[in-house]
Amino acid sequence: MGVIPLPHKKTVALIRVAIQAGGFCSRRGLQELQTPELQQLMTDAPRTGKEQPRSRPVKSGAEQPILPGFYPDPTVCRVGEDFYLANSSFEYFPAVPIWHSKDLLNWSQLGHALTRRTQFRDGFPWPSSGIYAPTLRHHDSRFWLVTTNISDFDSGQILVSTSDPAGPWSDPVFIPAARGIDPDLCWDGDTCFLSWRTLDPGAEHGLLQARLDTATGQLIGSPYPIWQGSGLHGPEGPHLYHIGEYWYLLLAEGGTERGHVVTAARAPHPWGPFEPCPRNPIFTHRSLGLSVQNTGHADLVQTPAGEWAAVYLGTRPRGFTPGFHVLGRETFIAGVTWEDGWPQFDEHRYDVPVPCTDFVDDFTAPELHGRWIAPYAEPETIADHVGTSGLVLPPVREGATGLLCTRVRDHEWTAEAVIEDGGLFSVRLDDRHWYGVHLENGTVRAEAQVGDLHQQLGARLVTQGELVLRIESLPPIPHPNTYGHGGPDDILLSVDDSEGRHDLARIDGRYLSTEVATGFTGRMLAIGSGATSARVRSVSYRAGIG
Structure with a gap:
């Protein structure tokens, strides 16, 4: 997992939830946490032996x-x-x-x-x-x-x-x-x-x-x-x-x-x-x-x-x-x-x-973790490290996707990206089938691309500073019809700002499936920029519902 010396309060809260839920596979990689609060979290967390991975189903x-x-x-x-x-x-x-x-x-x-x-x-x-x-x-x-x-x-x-x-x-x-x-x-x-x-x-x-x-x-x-x-x-x-x-x-x-x-x-x-x-x-x-x-x-x-x-x-x-x-x-x-x-x-x-798929990446390591890959491009051409401040993703050049991706590995999951200034956090099957949360010019928008149709589903004005963009895969909402809407899941897009959490859109997940989009690949989480650059402080992922 790597060293995670993140003082950001939302990251601390995320790690607290993950530890209490047993979401981290081991304490290796958290042993060198620098902040007193995170050190205390590790001290208080239940142990299962001498730094052994927790038991897995x-x-x-x-x-x-x-x-x-x-x-x-x-x-x-x-x-x-x-x-x-x-x-x-x-x-x-x-x-x-x-x-x-x-x-x-x-x-x-x-x-x-x-x-x-x-x-x-x-x-x-x-x-x-x-x-x-x-x-x-x-x-x-x-x-x-x-x-x-x-x-x-x-x-x-x-x-x-x-x-x-x-x-x-x-x-x-x-x-x-x-x-x-x-x-x-x-x-x-x-x-x-x-x-x-x-x-x-x-x-x-x-x-x-x-x-x-x-x-x-x-x-x-x-x-x-x-x-x-x-x-x-x-x-x-x-x-x-x-x-x-x-x-x-x-x-x-x-x-x-x-x-x-x-x-x-x-x-x-x-x-x-x-x-x-x-x-x-x-x-x-x-x-x-x-x-x-x-x-x-x-x-x-x-x-x-x-x-x-x-x-x-x-x-x-x-x-x-x-x-x-x-x-x-x-x-x-x-x-x-x-x-x-x-x-x-x-x-x-x-x-x-059942493999442990949870991770928190603050991008402070000298090189990108092997989980990050890019469609049609090299990851190092998409993002620049900036010391302990995460990643900077320059504006997307014409004809490029400008995305860093990592695989979604569970049916129910929660993912968060801590960003500032601008950026896109999305879940995608390919270039024409994706849902995302987009920060640009002081507005956070929930967007969906299905084939040739691009739709804005919700928006919120936000103040400058760090925000948490969140994507969750949830069970479909029950429906009076026996089969409901029939999709595999719902995708919930939300943002945390200084006033708390705000849900922007909940979308049928079937449109991000192979049966709809065709092809040989699977869902990926993606971070990217747009017309303006993006700064990404961290990305976290955990199996299960938030």
């Missing part, structure tokens, strides 16, 4: 993601006792978060794989563009990650490597002869095989494979088709594994929506010929009335004890039909057993601790 892995929020397309590998995981990240930079775990259940972020624009070239600034599904593997004492930048499509796949997954990762090796998405790497001895879903214009779409020179990005020989799936829509996300006497191929099929499934085939060689599993699909939630939907895009890993597990993506839709998922596609875990030589998923094997 545990839920079945069938319902609880190991990485809640917009962390889709998981890929995993193990080195010794350690597990490493990566996710796709689309238009946001830096890209491809990298995670570490000792037990597959508790994960800490090491950094990002793509942190330089030479690795993630600028392209068209469209929502759900950028970096698609990666594959993370360890071979010959190095970590290898291959992925696609859909905004730089003609460069083909991107291959980077490192000896330390925390980075830095190498300069990219481009593979222009393999244009498409969802690349996979595997090795048979010293021979590397690249498999991918081709989207090359003018060519037949499907799953291709070729031998790869990892040093140059050149394909050795012509690409050839491999197993094309069980016949469902959109076979993609291939992953190959040498297990026992067979090479197993896992695919995602049915599209990444409600029909998503995992299918499997096996062969004596990486290139085939492949025999499909007689029980395909081997895992799906399609047509089942479960709280988690869209399950698929799985990757297998073996534990040091010899057991098998799989990470996969899923969504948690809420509200009336068709259901609205707002956090994006999240990362889940399942156990894997083997029957008659085929993998079977056991989604109830693991009890998953």
Whole structure:
């Protein structure tokens, strides 16, 4: 969490509430608080041991993601006792978060794989563009990650490597002869095989494979088709594994929506010929009335004890039909057993601790925390540190979003930004779907953008000085109709000034869902400027209702 020497009275009040509610995972990062009031808060707070994290609720892995929020397309590998995981990240930079775990259940972020624009070239600034599904593997004492930048499509796949997954990762090796998405790497001895879903214009779409020179990005020989799936829509996300006497191929099929499934085939060689599993699909939630939907895009890993597990993506839709998922596609875990030589998923094997997602960021650290990313831009070009005074965000230049973003990771939450002079605090799904609280020229406005419609919903004149802009996700207001308005939540926009709290607007949350806005991402909190600069003193987030 970092050191938080904030004397601001509203920040103190926020921390008091969080501590009393058990909202902080540990006291590490609060030990060096400078203000006497905050030191006393820590002294008075109940303790659960010698600086140990507080106990967390545990839920079945069938319902609880190991990485809640917009962390889709998981890929995993193990080195010794350690597990490493990566996710796709689309238009946001830096890209491809990298995670570490000792037990597959508790994960800490090491950094990002793509942190330089030479690795993630600028392209068209469209929502759900950028970096698609990666594959993370360890071979010959190095970590290898291959992925696609859909905004730089003609460069083909991107291959980077490192000896330390925390980075830095190498300069990219481009593979222009393999244009498409969802690349996979595997090795048979010293021979590397690249498999991918081709989207090359003018060519037949499907799953291709070729031998790869990892040093140059050149394909050795012509690409050839491999197993094309069980016949469902959109076979993609291939992953190959040498297990026992067979090479197993896992695919995602049915599209990444409600029909998503995992299918499997096996062969004596990486290139085939492949025999499909007689029980395909081997895992799906399609047509089942479960709280988690869209399950698929799985990757297998073996534990040091010899057991098998799989990470996969899923969504948690809420509200009336068709259901609205707002956090994006999240990362889940399942156990894997083997029957008659085929993998079977056991989604109830693991009890998953609910991660602590709370944070308070006062921006006094020398660098931005890794939670802050930016759409179509580099975070360091959007905000300037000003010592112990937070961030200054210059006026947005033409054609830019000028936003710093961090993932929303819970269904009910409260977030606050302490700002002065001006600025925008918003929750967004993309550029055309967001709600926010905007301070400009002495007026705070609640605004909503839904598609081409931009609406001011409420306003308040305020005096100069620091204000707290607040966004909350709340359960929908009950309605005489059995199903109410049918949305997944309400978003409440408010401001605290010298006269207290003022609610400005309460809005149906369905318009910030994938089912309305489309795309592959999830809700993000965003801070930004506008025609004038913004000064942000702190941003806080906590799970649950304020």
